[in-house]
Amino acid sequence: MSRISVLFVFFFYAFMCFGLTISQSQIDNQRKIHLLRSDLSKLENLVRVLQIGFAEEKQFTGKKLDVNHEARLILDNELLKLEQKLAQNENAIAELSSGLEQSREFLRMLCDETWELYGLSCYKVFNDEDAWQDAVEKCKLEGAFLVEIGSSKENDFVIKLFNQSIATVNSSDAYQGPWIGASDIQTEGEWIWQHNGRNLETGYQEWHKDEPNGNTTENCLHLLETANLKWNDSPCGYDKPYVCEKSVNLK
Ligand SMILES: [Ca+2]
Ligand SMILES: [Ca+2]
Incomplete structure (x- = not known):
């Protein structure tokens, strides 16, 4: 083989080898590029998904904030209304308290100090024991009369008042139960209230x-102490506590 032929063969072989190497490299590169594009596409899709998700999340969070803001406004408004109502109620309570205190003051003025109001009368128990007629006179000195009981409620009130008074004195002083304002001195068996002149039989009675x-x-x-303070006739000269009654002060 001539030198030229040998060179030709050499160069041909070298060219073929080099060409094949380039072709293989190009194929590998194209495959890589394809893979990279595929990966890039996936990444782009992922980014889009994330962007959409982020936008939705942002929108949702914004709505949440809006809802919270609205709820807070409503709550603030309701709170304001409640505070206004509370203030109104406090004013009303203050006015009622003032009115109540004025009423109490008025009621206190209806009876002298140490006298107790019931209905349109004031009452006081006297534990310095006296005979019935002396008790009548003592009550008159107080501008009052020996108590005259016209109803079970008034009777209960007098009993309660008497029980309260004897709780503050030695029990022996008030043992007998107090005189009240009726007698049958004028006509035996005809019981008359001394101050108003009425016969007991025309009204309330609570005889034992x-x-x-x-x-x-x-x-x-x-009122008989040993019989739950039911009514009893007793010798007028006995010393007993007594209860005076007088009309309220209406000046
Ligand atoms: Ca008698
Ligand atoms: Ca008797």
Whole structure:
């Protein structure tokens, strides 16, 4: 083979090898580029998804904030209304308290100090014991009269008042139960309220069982301590506590 032929063969072989190497390299590169594009596409899709998600999240968060803001406005408004109502109620309570205090002051003025109001009368228990007629006179000195009881409620009030008063004194002083303002001194058996002149039979009575029983020896009325303070006729000269009554002050 000539030198030229040898060179030709050499160069041909070298060219073929080099060409094949380039072709293989190009194929590999194209494959890589394809893979990279594929990856890039996936990444782009992922970014789009993330962007959409982010935008939605942002929108949702914004709505949440809007909702919270609106709810807060409503709550603030309701709170304001409640505070206004509270202020109004406090004013109303203050006015009522003032009115109540004025009413109390008015009621206090209806009775002298140490006298207790019931209905349109003032009452006071006196534990310095006296005979019935002396008790009548003592009450007159107070501008009052020996108590006259016209109803069960008034009777209960007088009993309560008496029980309260004897709780503050030695029990022996008030043991008998107080005189009240009726007697049958004028006519035996005809019980009359001394101040208003009414016969007991025309109104309320609270006699203890089998009373009155004293005939002419017992002509004055009192509340019998040993019988739950039911009514009893007793000798008028006995010393007993007494209860005075007078009309309220309406000047
Ligand atoms: Ca009598
Ligand atoms: Ca009696």
